[in-house]
Amino acid sequence: MTTRNACLALDAEDSLAPLRAQFALPAGVIYLDGNSLGARPVAALERAQAVIAQEWGDGLIRSWNSAGWRDLPQRLGNRLASLIGAGDDEVVVTDTTSINLFKVLGAALKVQDGRAPQRKVIVSESSNFPTDLYIAQGLMDLLQQGYSLRLVDSPEALAQAIDQDVAVVLLTHVNYKTGYMHDMAALTALIHECGALAIWDLAHSAGAVPVDLRQADADYAIGCTYKYLNGGPGSQAFAWVSPKLCDLVAQPLSGWFGHVRQFDMESGYEPSKGIARYLCGTQPITSLAMVECGLDIFAQTDMLSLRRKSLALTDLFIQLVEERCAAHDLTLITPREHAKRGSHVSFEHPQGYAVIQALIARGVIGDYREPRIMRFGFTPLYTSFTEVFDAVQILGEILDEKTWAQAQFQVRHSVT
Amino acid sequence: MTTRNACLALDAEDSLAPLRAQFALPAGVIYLDGNSLGARPVAALERAQAVIAQEWGDGLIRSWNSAGWRDLPQRLGNRLASLIGAGDDEVVVTDTTSINLFKVLGAALKVQDGRAPQRKVIVSESSNFPTDLYIAQGLMDLLQQGYSLRLVDSPEALAQAIDQDVAVVLLTHVNYKTGYMHDMAALTALIHECGALAIWDLAHSAGAVPVDLRQADADYAIGCTYKYLNGGPGSQAFAWVSPKLCDLVAQPLSGWFGHVRQFDMESGYEPSKGIARYLCGTQPITSLAMVECGLDIFAQTDMLSLRRKSLALTDLFIQLVEERCAAHDLTLITPREHAKRGSHVSFEHPQGYAVIQALIARGVIGDYREPRIMRFGFTPLYTSFTEVFDAVQILGEILDEKTWAQAQFQVRHSVT
Numbered sequence: 043m044t045t046r047n048a049c050l051a052l053d054a055e056d057s058l059a060p061l062r063a064q065f066a067l068p069a070g071v072i073y074l075d076g077n078s079l080g081a082r083p084v085a086a087l088e089r090a091q092a093v094i095a096q097e098w099g100d101g102l103i104r105s106w107n108s109a110g111w112r113d114l115p116q117r118l119g120n121r122l123a124s125l126i127g128a129g130d131d132e133v134v135v136t137d138t139t140s141i142n143l144f145k146v147l148g149a150a151l152k153v154q155d156g157r158a159p160q161r162k163v164i165v166s167e168s169s170n171f172p173t174d175l176y177i178a179q180g181l182m183d184l185l186q187q188g189y190s191l192r193l194v195d196s197p198e199a200l201a202q203a204i205d206q207d208v209a210v211v212l213l214t215h216v217n218y219k220t221g222y223m224h225d226m227a228a229l230t231a232l233i234h235e236c237g238a239l240a241i242w243d244l245a246h247s248a249g250a251v252p253v254d255l256r257q258a259d260a261d262y263a264i265g266c267t268y269k270y271l272n273g274g275p276g277s278q279a280f281a282w283v284s285p286k287l288c289d290l291v292a293q294p295l296s297g298w299f300g301h302v303r304q305f306d307m308e309s310g311y312e313p314s315k316g317i318a319r320y321l322c323g324t325q326p327i328t329s330l331a332m333v334e335c336g337l338d339i340f341a342q343t344d345m346l347s348l349r350r351k352s353l354a355l356t357d358l359f360i361q362l363v364e365e366r367c368a369a370h371d372l373t374l375i376t377p378r379e380h381a382k383r384g385s386h387v388s389f390e391h392p393q394g395y396a397v398i399q400a401l402i403a404r405g406v407i408g409d410y411r412e413p414r415i416m417r418f419g420f421t422p423l424y425t426s427f428t429e430v431f432d433a434v435q436i437l438g439e440i441l442d443e444k445t446w447a448q449a450q451f452q453v454r455h456s457v458t
Numbered sequence: 459m460t461t462r463n464a465c466l467a468l469d470a471e472d473s474l475a476p477l478r479a480q481f482a483l484p485a486g487v488i489y490l491d492g493n494s495l496g497a498r499p500v501a502a503l504e505r506a507q508a509v510i511a512q513e514w515g516d517g518l519i520r521s522w523n524s525a526g527w528r529d530l531p532q533r534l535g536n537r538l539a540s541l542i543g544a545g546d547d548e549v550v551v552t553d554t555t556s557i558n559l560f561k562v563l564g565a566a567l568k569v570q571d572g573r574a575p576q577r578k579v580i581v582s583e584s585s586n587f588p589t590d591l592y593i594a595q596g597l598m599d600l601l602q603q604g605y606s607l608r609l610v611d612s613p614e615a616l617a618q619a620i621d622q623d624v625a626v627v628l629l630t631h632v633n634y635k636t637g638y639m640h641d642m643a644a645l646t647a648l649i650h651e652c653g654a655l656a657i658w659d660l661a662h663s664a665g666a667v668p669v670d671l672r673q674a675d676a677d678y679a680i681g682c683t684y685k686y687l688n689g690g691p692g693s694q695a696f697a698w699v700s701p702k703l704c705d706l707v708a709q710p711l712s713g714w715f716g717h718v719r720q721f722d723m724e725s726g727y728e729p730s731k732g733i734a735r736y737l738c739g740t741q742p743i744t745s746l747a748m749v750e751c752g753l754d755i756f757a758q759t760d761m762l763s764l765r766r767k768s769l770a771l772t773d774l775f776i777q778l779v780e781e782r783c784a785a786h787d788l789t790l791i792t793p794r795e796h797a798k799r800g801s802h803v804s805f806e807h808p809q810g811y812a813v814i815q816a817l818i819a820r821g822v823i824g825d826y827r828e829p830r831i832m833r834f835g836f837t838p839l840y841t842s843f844t845e846v847f848d849a850v851q852i853l854g855e856i857l858d859e860k861t862w863a864q865a866q867f868q869v870r871h872s873v874t
Contacts, residue, residue: 138739140713173714176727180712275743296596297556298589311592323554327691329742
């Protein structure tokens with residue numbers, strides 16, 4: 043049985059522990075939902091104040107140049123690149139994950155339409171994050187070219203589903219519900235072998251697990267900065283495109299920021315070279331600027347150190363829950379195998395929703411996902427081993443005392 | 459000849475003058491670019507601080523519900539509605555103008571595809587803001603259904619261009635270069651008579667001139683909150699769809715925020731009823747929240763009062779420039795007729811770019827647009843008559859002394 047003192051000892055020897063001081067976390071809260079909305083870097087407040095008071099207030103329109111607003115999506119992309127194995131000038135931080143998926147999926151289908159127009163199937167998983175499936179449906183509906191979506195019900199079914207009819211395979215690297223992590227390199231190789239293109243959604247991967255897009259030979263990737271990257275509520279998403287594919291086609295959301303000569307104000311669209319063609323319209327700058335504060339903290343460590351601690355945290359959580367809550371109806375749905383696990387852990391419980399509400403009432407913030415799933419995110423930049431211990435004790439008490447029974451009629455829903 | 463004292467008198471009797479105190483404008487600047495990036499409401503700083511420190515920092519994921527982040531696009535839409543003649547629950551503030559144009563144009567073409575599939579022409583103006591044309595091109599290129607863009611070179615040529623082949627007419631209400639304002643009701647009637655649908659881009663109209671979408675019987679509208687509405691750099695755009703059309707079709711960017719049951723996490727997309735179907739992904743909240751601070755100031759006045767002052771300011775500017783700078787090669791390209799003028803005034807000058815740089819160096823911020831156009835925005839919430847007078851004197855001095863000659867090699871480009 044791991045004791046609280048043992049967890050205190052783990053924290054004492056944790057070389058990442060000092061980074062927690064760079065986050066503003068409220069007292070009395072154990073935050074296990076950084077996979078949904080990352081905690082606030084202390085520096086974000088000051089950065090936003092500077093953007094609002096000086097850059098906007100005093101600089102006014104001049105700040106598009108003088109404060110570097112114009113190329114902020116590219117500069118942030120370059121800072122983010124090393125976390126996902128991308129090269130310089132291959133990433134932009136802009137728009138939302140849904141919008142960026144529309145861009146890359148539109149581009150991928152266009153590339154395939156030139157190479158293998160008979161391929162009309164998009165493969166994904168039925169358990170993929172819904173907006174990814176919705177965006178694919180919206181695009182197919184728009185195109186009216188006979189595309190269909192082939193959804194598999196388990197990762198194991200993918201190999202079978204990827205055949206000569208498949209144009210694109212759209213996968214989320216780490217599943218938002220189960221925490222299952224795909225083998226990106228192996229799957230991409232399989233996808234390529236079959237003549238399809240691979241789009242990877244890194245929403246639950248970027249800043250959470252090591253990702254190497256170039257080494258995996260991926261084709262397209264999109265992802266989120268408001269989860270593990272701590273960019274702020276709803277902060278802009280990112281898009282990466284393999285340099286082998288980027289200049290082959292224009293993406294469909296051809297706004298003026300993606301034009302090769304934006305300020306010449308020509309009436310005909312001509313895409314920029316490189317990833318800048320994945321830009322579209324004017325970005326909300328205050329939110330975008332704060333993304334840098336999260337990246338500044340990542341620059342002080344590396345993904346391997348973070349991964350090591352992440353696995354230690356999730357291992358500890360699984361072990362403690364299975365010890366402390368053994369009498370209760372909890373089912374682990376996250377893989378035990380390290381190579382298949384992201385940085386969150388999910389348990390099913392028949393009253394999962396109510397248990398999560400009871401936990402939140404006690405200051406332990408996890409979240410709920412249909413059906414019956416209690417999801418706990420572990421963010422090695424600021425989660426401590428002792429917090430894991432304390433959270434499990436509180437979970438145990440709630441289950442022992444059935445305090446969740448009072449919580450079950452509260453408001454449902456939070457945003458992933 | 460209007461004197462500075464006469465302008466001081468105009469300011470003294472201006473009932474809108476006290477509203478200027480609600481903006482944080484830097485000393486030593488005459489800001490005539492609020493049509494490009496509106497000035498900062500004083501309240502925006504505090505609002506952002508509350509979002510960042512309390513809502514994000516302390517509230518964390520809970521703020522999606524407790525701080526009302528989830529329905530912020532709709533709540534802001536309802537506050538904006540009265541400025542554009544829209545009804546309750548008809549407007550959302552979300553994404554960018556380019557993205558929202560893609561949504562409404564995609565929907566409009568789909569509606570027409572059901573009604574009159576032989577109509578394959580989109581009419582617009584060659585002088586329309588480029589991103590609008592680019593987005594139309596991107597969508598047509600994606601659809602591969604034989605659509606073409608028919609561009610006219612003057613407002614007068616529109617009537618001729620709108621015929622039985624036309625599916626959609628896409629117009630910017632107030633031209634970004636010339637300040638020419640279309641008669642929205644008359645043109646919409648003409649467009650409908652011909653069986654086409656009307657999309658109005660209100661980027662230079664919302665908060666600048668009275669707009670009545672319902673009375674004009676418009677079909678779709680999009681627009682910008684970072685110009686006259688003072689929402690902050692790159693703040694989210696808005697979309698309005700006529701209730702007659704809204705539920706007929708889904709828009710193509712079908713992200714999870716537009717789903718009728720967003721948090722049921724179904725794998726099939728089903729659009730919400732009403733304007734919520736025009737939502738897509740998670741919005742950058744800090745930037746979005748500040749939009750309300752600009753709307754709070756509009757709530758203290760009305761568009762007719764603002765229009766009266768706007769016309770007085772633009773009349774005065776034209777008159778003073780033509781008096782003070784009569785010796786110079788300036789050509790007014792903004793209509794003199796009130797009914798055809800928005801809230802900015804543009805003059806052509808052979809050295810327009812250099813003159814604007816020289817003005818900025820003297821603290822008068824206007825902007826430049828290709829080719830040769832010097833553009834000056836007049837924002838009745840915070841522009842004074844005396845500023846107009848002073849700006850024209852400085853312009854006169856620059857032209858008299860040819861100080862622009864030193865300025866012409868500076869960096870080019872700003873963002874509209």
